Amino acid sequence: MKKFLALSMAVVLLLGILSACGSKESSSSESDGVVKLTLWHPKGDTADAYKEIIKEFNQKYKGKIEADMTFIPRGNKYAYEDKVSAAATSNTLPDLVAMDGPNVANYADSGIIQPIDGLVDNQDDFVKSIITQGTYKGKLYTVGATESTVALFYNKKMLADAGIQPPTKLEDAWTWDQFYDAAKKLTDKKKGIYGVNWTLDYGEWIIYFSGPTVWSNGGSFISKDGSKADGYVNGPKTVEALKYLQKFTKEGLVNLQPKPTEFEEGKAAMMLMGSWEWRKLQDYPNTEWGITYYPKSNNGEQVSPSGDWNWGISKDTKHKKEAATLLNFILNKDNVIKLAKADNKPAARMSSFEAMTEWNEAPLNILKDQVLNTAHPRPVTTAYPVLSTKYGQAVQNIFLGGNVQEELDKVANEVDKEIARKK
Numbered sequence: 001m002k003k004f005l006a007l008s009m010a011v012v013l014l015l016g017i018l019s020a021c022g023s024k025e026s027s028s029s030e031s032d033g034v035v036k037l038t039l040w041h042p043k044g045d046t047a048d049a050y051k052e053i054i055k056e057f058n059q060k061y062k063g064k065i066e067a068d069m070t071f072i073p074r075g076n077k078y079a080y081e082d083k084v085s086a087a088a089t090s091n092t093l094p095d096l097v098a099m100d101g102p103n104v105a106n107y108a109d110s111g112i113i114q115p116i117d118g119l120v121d122n123q124d125d126f127v128k129s130i131i132t133q134g135t136y137k138g139k140l141y142t143v144g145a146t147e148s149t150v151a152l153f154y155n156k157k158m159l160a161d162a163g164i165q166p167p168t169k170l171e172d173a174w175t176w177d178q179f180y181d182a183a184k185k186l187t188d189k190k191k192g193i194y195g196v197n198w199t200l201d202y203g204e205w206i207i208y209f210s211g212p213t214v215w216s217n218g219g220s221f222i223s224k225d226g227s228k229a230d231g232y233v234n235g236p237k238t239v240e241a242l243k244y245l246q247k248f249t250k251e252g253l254v255n256l257q258p259k260p261t262e263f264e265e266g267k268a269a270m271m272l273m274g275s276w277e278w279r280k281l282q283d284y285p286n287t288e289w290g291i292t293y294y295p296k297s298n299n300g301e302q303v304s305p306s307g308d309w310n311w312g313i314s315k316d317t318k319h320k321k322e323a324a325t326l327l328n329f330i331l332n333k334d335n336v337i338k339l340a341k342a343d344n345k346p347a348a349r350m351s352s353f354e355a356m357t358e359w360n361e362a363p364l365n366i367l368k369d370q371v372l373n374t375a376h377p378r379p380v381t382t383a384y385p386v387l388s389t390k391y392g393q394a395v396q397n398i399f400l401g402g403n404v405q406e407e408l409d410k411v412a413n414e415v416d417k418e419i420a421r422k423k
Contacts, residue, residue, distance in 0.1 A: 242404045340356065
Protein backbone atom coordinates (compact mmCIF):
# COMPACT_ATOMS: atom_id res chain seq x y z
CA MET A 1 0.00 0.00 0.00
CA LYS A 2 2.85 2.36 0.90
CA LYS A 3 4.53 1.55 -2.43
CA PHE A 4 1.26 2.34 -4.22
CA LEU A 5 0.87 5.67 -2.38
CA ALA A 6 4.48 6.56 -3.06
CA LEU A 7 4.04 5.75 -6.75
CA SER A 8 0.80 7.76 -6.88
CA MET A 9 2.46 10.75 -5.27
CA ALA A 10 5.35 10.47 -7.72
CA VAL A 11 2.95 10.43 -10.67
CA VAL A 12 1.07 13.45 -9.30
CA LEU A 13 4.35 15.27 -8.72
CA LEU A 14 5.58 14.40 -12.24
CA LEU A 15 2.33 15.56 -13.79
CA GLY A 16 2.60 18.79 -11.84
CA ILE A 17 6.12 19.38 -13.11
CA LEU A 18 5.11 18.62 -16.70
CA SER A 19 2.11 20.90 -16.37
CA ALA A 20 4.30 23.69 -15.04
CA CYS A 21 6.78 23.18 -17.87
CA GLY A 22 4.00 23.19 -20.43
CA SER A 23 2.61 26.39 -18.97
CA LYS A 24 6.01 28.06 -19.13
CA GLU A 25 6.55 27.12 -22.78
CA SER A 26 3.09 27.95 -24.07
CA SER A 27 2.51 31.11 -26.03
CA SER A 28 0.32 32.82 -23.45
CA SER A 29 -1.17 32.26 -20.02
CA GLU A 30 -3.59 33.85 -17.59
CA SER A 31 -3.14 34.24 -13.85
CA ASP A 32 -4.96 36.48 -11.35
CA GLY A 33 -7.05 37.75 -14.24
CA VAL A 34 -3.96 39.06 -16.07
CA VAL A 35 -3.40 37.81 -19.63
CA LYS A 36 0.30 37.17 -20.16
CA LEU A 37 1.59 37.45 -23.72
CA THR A 38 4.95 36.59 -25.23
CA LEU A 39 6.63 37.90 -28.37
CA TRP A 40 9.88 37.14 -30.22
CA HIS A 41 12.12 39.34 -32.34
CA PRO A 42 15.72 38.98 -33.56
CA LYS A 43 18.25 40.86 -31.46
CA GLY A 44 19.30 44.06 -33.19
CA ASP A 45 19.38 47.87 -33.22
CA THR A 46 15.73 48.21 -32.18
CA ALA A 47 16.07 46.21 -28.94
CA ASP A 48 16.19 49.23 -26.61
CA ALA A 49 13.27 50.89 -28.38
CA TYR A 50 11.21 47.71 -28.09
CA LYS A 51 12.05 47.35 -24.39
CA GLU A 52 10.78 50.87 -23.82
CA ILE A 53 7.60 50.20 -25.80
CA ILE A 54 6.85 46.97 -23.92
CA LYS A 55 7.44 48.72 -20.59
CA GLU A 56 4.95 51.44 -21.56
CA PHE A 57 2.44 48.81 -22.70
CA ASN A 58 2.66 46.93 -19.41
CA GLN A 59 2.14 50.16 -17.47
CA LYS A 60 -0.91 51.10 -19.55
CA TYR A 61 -2.53 47.67 -19.26
CA LYS A 62 -1.40 46.86 -15.72
CA GLY A 63 -3.70 44.31 -14.11
CA LYS A 64 -5.16 43.31 -17.51
CA ILE A 65 -2.39 42.33 -19.95
CA GLU A 66 1.32 41.76 -19.44
CA ALA A 67 3.79 41.34 -22.31
CA ASP A 68 7.18 39.64 -22.16
CA MET A 69 9.50 40.15 -25.14
CA THR A 70 12.41 37.86 -25.98
CA PHE A 71 15.22 38.88 -28.32
CA ILE A 72 16.73 35.94 -30.20
CA PRO A 73 20.44 36.19 -31.12
CA ARG A 74 21.15 35.42 -34.76
CA GLY A 75 24.26 33.26 -34.49
CA ASN A 76 23.87 32.49 -38.18
CA LYS A 77 21.59 33.88 -40.86
CA TYR A 78 18.76 31.47 -40.11
CA ALA A 79 19.12 30.85 -36.33
CA TYR A 80 15.98 32.87 -35.62
CA GLU A 81 13.94 31.16 -38.32
CA ASP A 82 15.10 27.75 -37.08
CA LYS A 83 13.82 28.58 -33.60
CA VAL A 84 10.44 29.65 -34.97
CA SER A 85 10.15 26.42 -36.98
CA ALA A 86 11.02 24.32 -33.95
CA ALA A 87 8.45 26.15 -31.83
CA ALA A 88 5.79 25.65 -34.48
CA THR A 89 6.45 21.91 -34.42
CA SER A 90 6.21 21.73 -30.62
CA ASN A 91 3.25 24.15 -30.37
CA THR A 92 5.26 26.60 -28.24
CA LEU A 93 5.17 29.67 -30.45
CA PRO A 94 4.90 33.10 -28.80
CA ASP A 95 1.69 35.09 -29.20
CA LEU A 96 3.34 37.56 -31.56
CA VAL A 97 6.10 36.43 -33.89
CA ALA A 98 8.35 38.70 -35.96
CA MET A 99 9.42 37.60 -39.44
CA ASP A 100 11.18 38.97 -42.49
CA GLY A 101 8.78 40.00 -45.25
CA PRO A 102 9.54 37.20 -47.74
CA ASN A 103 8.67 34.57 -45.10
CA VAL A 104 5.04 35.66 -44.78
CA ALA A 105 3.74 33.27 -47.45
CA ASN A 106 5.68 30.35 -46.00
CA TYR A 107 4.53 31.03 -42.44
CA ALA A 108 0.92 31.63 -43.48
CA ASP A 109 0.78 28.50 -45.64
CA SER A 110 2.36 26.43 -42.84
CA GLY A 111 -0.14 27.70 -40.30
CA ILE A 112 2.49 29.39 -38.13
CA ILE A 113 0.56 32.68 -38.26
CA GLN A 114 -3.13 33.42 -38.66
CA PRO A 115 -5.09 36.11 -40.56
CA ILE A 116 -5.47 39.49 -38.85
CA ASP A 117 -8.08 41.06 -41.14
CA GLY A 118 -10.15 43.59 -39.23
CA LEU A 119 -7.77 43.65 -36.26
CA VAL A 120 -5.32 46.34 -37.39
CA ASP A 121 -6.04 49.91 -36.29
CA ASN A 122 -5.88 52.55 -39.04
CA GLN A 123 -4.82 49.99 -41.62
CA ASP A 124 -5.14 52.53 -44.43
CA ASP A 125 -2.38 54.55 -42.77
CA PHE A 126 0.23 51.92 -43.67
CA VAL A 127 2.19 52.35 -46.90
CA LYS A 128 0.86 50.15 -49.68
CA SER A 129 3.97 47.96 -49.93
CA ILE A 130 3.83 46.84 -46.28
CA ILE A 131 0.22 45.67 -46.71
CA THR A 132 1.05 43.89 -49.98
CA GLN A 133 3.99 42.19 -48.27
CA GLY A 134 1.78 40.99 -45.42
CA THR A 135 -1.02 39.63 -47.62
CA TYR A 136 -1.26 35.98 -48.69
CA LYS A 137 -4.09 34.55 -50.80
CA GLY A 138 -6.18 37.66 -50.24
CA LYS A 139 -5.85 37.71 -46.44
CA LEU A 140 -3.75 40.02 -44.29
CA TYR A 141 -1.34 38.17 -41.99
CA THR A 142 1.26 40.74 -40.95
CA VAL A 143 2.09 44.42 -40.60
CA GLY A 144 5.37 46.11 -39.68
CA ALA A 145 6.85 49.32 -38.33
CA THR A 146 9.42 50.05 -41.02
CA GLU A 147 10.12 49.73 -44.73
CA SER A 148 13.28 49.66 -46.82
CA THR A 149 14.52 50.36 -50.31
CA VAL A 150 17.68 50.36 -52.46
CA ALA A 151 18.96 53.55 -54.10
CA LEU A 152 22.05 54.81 -55.87
CA PHE A 153 24.54 56.50 -53.53
CA TYR A 154 27.21 58.60 -55.22
CA ASN A 155 30.45 60.44 -54.49
CA LYS A 156 29.64 64.10 -55.13
CA LYS A 157 33.19 65.15 -56.04
CA MET A 158 33.79 62.27 -58.43
CA LEU A 159 30.57 62.91 -60.32
CA ALA A 160 31.17 66.67 -60.42
CA ASP A 161 34.72 66.17 -61.73
CA ALA A 162 33.31 63.94 -64.48
CA GLY A 163 30.64 66.50 -65.38
CA ILE A 164 27.82 64.13 -64.34
CA GLN A 165 24.70 65.55 -62.74
CA PRO A 166 22.58 62.89 -60.95
CA PRO A 167 18.77 63.19 -61.07
CA THR A 168 16.97 64.92 -58.19
CA LYS A 169 13.39 64.16 -59.27
CA LEU A 170 11.68 60.77 -59.55
CA GLU A 171 10.54 61.37 -63.12
CA ASP A 172 14.12 62.18 -64.14
CA ALA A 173 15.66 58.97 -62.75
CA TRP A 174 18.39 57.53 -64.95
CA THR A 175 17.53 54.71 -67.31
CA TRP A 176 19.77 51.65 -67.14
CA ASP A 177 21.56 52.86 -70.26
CA GLN A 178 22.26 56.23 -68.65
CA PHE A 179 23.41 54.50 -65.48
CA TYR A 180 25.69 52.24 -67.51
CA ASP A 181 27.17 55.21 -69.37
CA ALA A 182 27.84 57.00 -66.07
CA ALA A 183 29.48 53.91 -64.55
CA LYS A 184 31.68 53.52 -67.63
CA LYS A 185 32.75 57.16 -67.55
CA LEU A 186 33.53 57.03 -63.82
CA THR A 187 35.60 53.83 -63.98
CA ASP A 188 39.33 54.53 -63.86
CA LYS A 189 41.23 51.23 -63.98
CA LYS A 190 44.62 52.94 -63.69
CA LYS A 191 43.63 54.43 -60.34
CA GLY A 192 41.74 51.32 -59.26
CA ILE A 193 38.40 53.15 -59.17
CA TYR A 194 35.22 51.34 -60.17
CA GLY A 195 32.14 53.04 -61.58
CA VAL A 196 29.78 51.35 -59.16
CA ASN A 197 29.80 49.04 -56.15
CA TRP A 198 27.17 46.45 -55.42
CA THR A 199 27.50 43.81 -52.74
CA LEU A 200 28.11 40.26 -53.91
CA ASP A 201 26.94 37.44 -51.66
CA TYR A 202 24.83 34.28 -51.73
CA GLY A 203 22.21 35.61 -49.33
CA GLU A 204 19.01 37.59 -49.49
CA TRP A 205 20.69 40.69 -50.90
CA ILE A 206 21.01 39.43 -54.48
CA ILE A 207 17.30 38.99 -55.16
CA TYR A 208 16.53 42.14 -53.19
CA PHE A 209 18.82 44.52 -55.05
CA SER A 210 18.43 43.01 -58.54
CA GLY A 211 14.68 42.41 -58.41
CA PRO A 212 13.70 45.86 -59.72
CA THR A 213 15.86 45.38 -62.81
CA VAL A 214 13.89 42.23 -63.59
CA TRP A 215 10.45 43.69 -62.80
CA SER A 216 10.98 46.98 -64.62
CA ASN A 217 12.04 44.99 -67.69
CA GLY A 218 8.76 43.06 -67.61
CA GLY A 219 10.29 39.92 -66.10
CA SER A 220 9.38 37.99 -62.96
CA PHE A 221 10.59 35.26 -60.62
CA ILE A 222 7.46 33.20 -60.10
CA SER A 223 3.89 32.92 -61.37
CA LYS A 224 1.35 35.24 -59.75
CA ASP A 225 -0.06 32.44 -57.62
CA GLY A 226 3.45 31.40 -56.55
CA SER A 227 3.04 27.87 -57.93
CA LYS A 228 5.52 27.80 -60.83
CA ALA A 229 9.01 29.16 -61.51
CA ASP A 230 9.75 27.66 -64.93
CA GLY A 231 9.02 30.23 -67.62
CA TYR A 232 9.30 33.07 -65.12
CA VAL A 233 12.64 33.18 -63.32
CA ASN A 234 14.19 31.80 -66.52
CA GLY A 235 11.84 33.61 -68.90
CA PRO A 236 13.14 35.85 -71.74
CA LYS A 237 12.57 39.16 -69.93
CA THR A 238 14.34 37.97 -66.77
CA VAL A 239 17.22 36.57 -68.83
CA GLU A 240 17.50 39.87 -70.69
CA ALA A 241 17.64 41.84 -67.42
CA LEU A 242 20.40 39.64 -65.99
CA LYS A 243 22.41 39.86 -69.21
CA TYR A 244 22.29 43.63 -68.84
CA LEU A 245 23.58 43.47 -65.27
CA GLN A 246 26.27 41.03 -66.38
CA LYS A 247 27.70 43.75 -68.65
CA PHE A 248 28.81 45.72 -65.60
CA THR A 249 30.92 42.87 -64.22
CA LYS A 250 32.19 41.65 -67.62
CA GLU A 251 33.48 45.11 -68.46
CA GLY A 252 35.05 45.71 -65.07
CA LEU A 253 32.70 48.50 -64.01
CA VAL A 254 31.99 46.56 -60.80
CA ASN A 255 34.62 45.00 -58.54
CA LEU A 256 33.98 41.28 -58.09
CA GLN A 257 36.00 41.28 -54.86
CA PRO A 258 35.22 44.62 -53.21
CA LYS A 259 36.27 45.69 -49.73
CA PRO A 260 33.29 46.36 -47.44
CA THR A 261 34.25 50.06 -47.41
CA GLU A 262 35.08 50.40 -51.11
CA PHE A 263 32.67 53.31 -51.67
CA GLU A 264 33.47 55.01 -48.37
CA GLU A 265 37.19 54.99 -49.22
CA GLY A 266 36.67 56.52 -52.66
CA LYS A 267 37.42 53.36 -54.63
CA ALA A 268 33.92 53.30 -56.20
CA ALA A 269 32.16 56.39 -57.54
CA MET A 270 28.64 55.03 -56.97
CA MET A 271 27.01 52.34 -54.88
CA LEU A 272 23.69 50.50 -55.20
CA MET A 273 22.84 49.94 -51.56
CA GLY A 274 20.03 49.71 -49.05
CA SER A 275 18.34 52.69 -47.43
CA TRP A 276 20.07 51.88 -44.12
CA GLU A 277 23.47 52.81 -45.59
CA TRP A 278 22.94 56.53 -45.09
CA ARG A 279 23.46 56.14 -41.36
CA LYS A 280 26.71 54.20 -41.80
CA LEU A 281 28.06 56.94 -44.04
CA GLN A 282 27.90 59.38 -41.10
CA ASP A 283 31.06 57.65 -39.85
CA TYR A 284 32.97 58.83 -42.95
CA PRO A 285 32.86 62.63 -42.74
CA ASN A 286 35.54 63.01 -45.45
CA THR A 287 33.30 61.31 -48.03
CA GLU A 288 30.83 63.80 -49.46
CA TRP A 289 27.94 61.73 -50.76
CA GLY A 290 24.46 62.04 -52.19
CA ILE A 291 21.58 59.76 -53.14
CA THR A 292 19.72 59.41 -56.41
CA TYR A 293 17.04 57.01 -57.61
CA TYR A 294 17.28 53.34 -58.46
CA PRO A 295 17.65 53.26 -62.27
CA LYS A 296 14.51 52.65 -64.31
CA SER A 297 14.14 50.46 -67.37
CA ASN A 298 14.95 51.90 -70.77
CA ASN A 299 11.21 51.99 -71.49
CA GLY A 300 10.61 54.19 -68.45
CA GLU A 301 9.21 51.64 -65.96
CA GLN A 302 10.25 52.56 -62.40
CA VAL A 303 10.50 49.95 -59.64
CA SER A 304 12.41 49.83 -56.36
CA PRO A 305 12.72 46.97 -53.85
CA SER A 306 10.89 46.97 -50.53
CA GLY A 307 10.24 44.81 -47.50
CA ASP A 308 11.23 44.54 -43.88
CA TRP A 309 10.57 42.71 -40.63
CA ASN A 310 6.95 42.63 -39.52
CA TRP A 311 4.62 41.13 -36.92
CA GLY A 312 2.04 38.36 -37.08
CA ILE A 313 -0.19 36.64 -34.52
CA SER A 314 0.77 33.01 -34.07
CA LYS A 315 -1.51 30.00 -34.37
CA ASP A 316 -0.70 29.03 -30.76
CA THR A 317 -2.06 32.12 -29.05
CA LYS A 318 -5.01 31.59 -26.71
CA HIS A 319 -5.69 35.31 -26.53
CA LYS A 320 -6.04 36.66 -30.04
CA LYS A 321 -7.91 39.79 -28.95
CA GLU A 322 -5.23 40.76 -26.44
CA ALA A 323 -2.48 39.90 -28.91
CA ALA A 324 -4.10 42.31 -31.36
CA THR A 325 -4.16 44.98 -28.65
CA LEU A 326 -0.41 44.50 -28.19
CA LEU A 327 0.19 44.51 -31.95
CA ASN A 328 -1.65 47.80 -32.37
CA PHE A 329 0.17 49.39 -29.45
CA ILE A 330 3.56 48.47 -30.91
CA LEU A 331 2.53 49.89 -34.28
CA ASN A 332 0.83 53.11 -33.22
CA LYS A 333 2.06 56.35 -34.78
CA ASP A 334 4.49 57.34 -32.01
CA ASN A 335 6.00 53.88 -31.60
CA VAL A 336 6.53 53.47 -35.33
CA ILE A 337 8.49 56.75 -35.25
CA LYS A 338 10.51 55.44 -32.31
CA LEU A 339 11.33 52.16 -34.07
CA ALA A 340 12.07 53.80 -37.43
CA LYS A 341 14.53 56.21 -35.82
CA ALA A 342 16.19 53.43 -33.86
CA ASP A 343 16.67 51.42 -37.06
CA ASN A 344 17.39 54.40 -39.35
CA LYS A 345 14.71 53.17 -41.75
CA PRO A 346 11.66 54.64 -43.48
CA ALA A 347 8.49 54.44 -41.38
CA ALA A 348 5.74 52.11 -42.60
CA ARG A 349 2.93 54.37 -41.37
CA MET A 350 2.15 57.41 -43.48
CA SER A 351 1.36 59.59 -40.43
CA SER A 352 4.65 58.57 -38.79
CA PHE A 353 6.59 59.18 -42.00
CA GLU A 354 5.12 62.68 -42.37
CA ALA A 355 6.12 63.53 -38.79
CA MET A 356 9.75 62.55 -39.49
CA THR A 357 10.59 65.80 -41.30
CA GLU A 358 14.21 64.87 -42.05
CA TRP A 359 12.83 62.48 -44.70
CA ASN A 360 11.29 65.42 -46.59
CA GLU A 361 14.71 66.91 -47.39
CA ALA A 362 17.64 65.78 -49.53
CA PRO A 363 19.07 63.24 -49.61
CA LEU A 364 16.55 61.17 -47.59
CA ASN A 365 13.60 62.44 -49.63
CA ILE A 366 14.87 60.22 -52.47
CA LEU A 367 14.37 57.15 -50.30
CA LYS A 368 10.94 58.35 -49.19
CA ASP A 369 9.92 58.96 -52.81
CA GLN A 370 10.72 55.37 -53.67
CA VAL A 371 8.93 53.86 -50.65
CA LEU A 372 5.77 55.79 -51.49
CA ASN A 373 5.81 55.56 -55.27
CA THR A 374 7.86 52.70 -56.72
CA ALA A 375 8.11 50.05 -53.97
CA HIS A 376 7.76 46.40 -55.03
CA PRO A 377 7.77 43.54 -52.46
CA ARG A 378 9.80 40.40 -53.11
CA PRO A 379 8.14 37.35 -54.75
CA VAL A 380 5.29 35.72 -52.84
CA THR A 381 5.76 31.96 -52.75
CA THR A 382 6.00 29.23 -50.13
CA ALA A 383 9.26 28.20 -51.82
CA TYR A 384 10.85 31.59 -51.28
CA PRO A 385 13.82 30.36 -49.18
CA VAL A 386 14.85 28.03 -52.02
CA LEU A 387 14.19 30.68 -54.68
CA SER A 388 16.25 33.30 -52.87
CA THR A 389 19.19 30.97 -52.21
CA LYS A 390 19.35 29.35 -55.64
CA TYR A 391 18.83 32.65 -57.46
CA GLY A 392 21.59 34.24 -55.40
CA GLN A 393 23.99 31.47 -56.33
CA ALA A 394 22.99 31.68 -59.99
CA VAL A 395 23.53 35.43 -60.15
CA GLN A 396 26.93 35.05 -58.52
CA ASN A 397 27.85 32.64 -61.32
CA ILE A 398 26.40 35.00 -63.92
CA PHE A 399 28.47 37.91 -62.62
CA LEU A 400 31.52 35.64 -62.88
CA GLY A 401 30.74 35.05 -66.56
CA GLY A 402 28.31 32.12 -66.45
CA ASN A 403 25.64 31.48 -69.09
CA VAL A 404 22.56 33.42 -68.00
CA GLN A 405 19.94 31.08 -69.47
CA GLU A 406 21.58 27.94 -68.14
CA GLU A 407 21.99 29.36 -64.63
CA LEU A 408 18.38 30.55 -64.42
CA ASP A 409 17.12 27.22 -65.81
CA LYS A 410 18.76 25.55 -62.80
CA VAL A 411 16.95 27.93 -60.47
CA ALA A 412 13.57 27.20 -62.08
CA ASN A 413 14.14 23.47 -61.77
CA GLU A 414 15.10 23.62 -58.07
CA VAL A 415 12.23 25.94 -57.12
CA ASP A 416 9.62 23.86 -58.95
CA LYS A 417 10.91 20.72 -57.23
CA GLU A 418 10.49 22.47 -53.86
CA ILE A 419 6.94 23.57 -54.75
CA ALA A 420 6.05 20.01 -55.77
CA ARG A 421 7.54 18.68 -52.53
CA LYS A 422 5.31 20.98 -50.47
CA LYS A 423 2.09 19.89 -52.20
